[in-house]
Amino acid sequence: MxxxxxxxxxxxxxxxxxxxxxxxxxxxxxxxxxxxxxxxxxxxxxxxxxxxxxxxxxxxxxxxxxxxxxxxxxxxxxxxxxxxxxxxxxxxxxxxxxxxxxxxxxxxxxxxxxxxxxxxxxxxxxxxxxxxPFIPDYSNREEFEGEQLHSVNYRDSNELSRKKVLIVGGGNSGAQILAEVSKVANTQWVTIEEPHFLPDDIDGRYLFNQATQKFLGKSTEQPSKRKVSLSSIVMVESVKEARERKVLQAKRPFQSFYKQGVVWKDGIQESFDVVIWCTGxxxxxxxxxxxxxxxxxxxxxxxxxxxxxxxxxxxxxxxxxxxxxxxxxxxxxxxxxxxxxxxxxxx
CATH class of the missing domain: 3.50.50.60 (FAD/NAD(P)-binding domain)
Known part of the structure; x- marks a missing residue:
């Protein structure tokens, strides 16, 4: 043995x-x-x-x-x-x-x-x-008759042309997938809070340097000085392009599902063909x-x-x-x- x-x-x-x-x-x-x-x-x-x-x-x-x-x-x-x-x-x-x-x-x-x-x-x-893959527990999710997929199962936007797509999740995956899908489909973005976009001149280098200093116990930057974390959205080229098209606007979470779509907090129903979960x-x-x-x-x-x-x-x-x-x-x-x-x- x-x-x-x-x-x-x-x-x-x-x-x-x-x-x-x-x-x-x-x-x-x-x-x-x-x-x-x-x-x-x-x-x-x-x-x-x-x-x-x-x-x-x-x-x-x-x-x-x-x-x-x-x-x-x-x-x-x-x-x-x-x-x-x-x-x-x-x-x-x-x-x-x-x-x-x-x-x-x-x-x-x-x-x-x-x-x-x-x-x-x-x-x-x-x-x-x-x-x-994690999907939040939304009321009546099993009743939704459209397609649901997690970002781990998403490959490209070829099958989404002219469909109405709800993208849930405020991180880098949500922003990048929204940027791509919004070119061929009618999209709505949902995030728990207002998405945090990094300035164009800040990317993962800053985030990882910050993490390194914290790892070494040398971080002197106060958390309140700059709201930056590994969940902040980096403005890669596709996300910048989506910003130019004004598709990066996000709504706060909906209340529940119904057969054709979701029910927003104000009780208004809205139909969707597809939900893409970018929820980690x-x-x-x-x-x-x-x-x-x-x-x-x-x-x-x-x-x-x-x-x-x-x-x-x-x-x-x-x-x-x-x-x-x-x-x-x-x-x-x-x-x-x-x-x-x-x-x-x-x-």
Missing amino acids: KIYDTLIIGGGQAGLSMAYFLRRKKLDYLVLDNQSKPGGSWLHTWDSLKLFSPTEYSSLSGWMMPKSEHEYPTKNEFISYLEQYEQRYNFPVQRNTEVLSVHKEQEIFKIITNQGVFYTKTLVSATGTAHE FKANLEHLEPLHITENNRIATQDTRSIEVPGLWLVGYGSWTGFASATIYGVGKTARQTANEIEEFLS
Whole structure:
């Protein structure tokens, strides 16, 4: 029975960041990935997606993403980069391997997958959020007879021509999808509060620098000085163009659904053909349920280390596993620290 030093569940940006730092530790590790090719969750994003930082701020540790001909890299350019990154460092990745459940027997983790059982002394869960799309619980949503899809299932606007489309969600995905769909369809944007657009000269570079300073404990900027966060909307080219067309106006949330559409807070009904939910994701933690440590879709951690289960770390799920840890630029900082902790644990 082979027992690895470390297994990493997930071969996306978080999993590869972990592989990079574990490789430098000379540990016996393996990445289990449920995709058929490199790219992680980026394989399932819409076709026209653009990152909101230049290549130097859209790179993993060790090797910078090749310069893009665009100011902001495209989805396909980033997927190509992940593939090259994986090949460059010759990470041990086993594809098409779906982790079904994780158990712990004495000091060893038992990982049950569709490709057999694996054993490891330590475990890193880096499954991200893409497989757990979140849709708010609106009254009578099941009665709506039109089409509903989450942003994870949206690919392009080809099937939406001349339809009436409601886009729900005030982040970068909502703004970019609205910009694209509004060219071919009649759109209405819904956000919880007024969308926060960054000035044209501020993009992900500022956001990630801010997160880095916070990570290092050196942040001197007062929160009230500038309302900027990773959920702020970056004015990439398509969103600027939508602003010129005056389609970035958003309404506050509706009250409920009815068969043909939605009922606004003032009681007025409005019909729609399609609803696109750009409402984010929840952490994908289903495989860890047998450990009985998940509460409110989170696991108690000290940085990335599980408090209740020794030998388990969670990387890349969001602020509860480190500042900006669900971002390309931010995950490396928590991955480096996690690799150091794993080495210390095993020694």
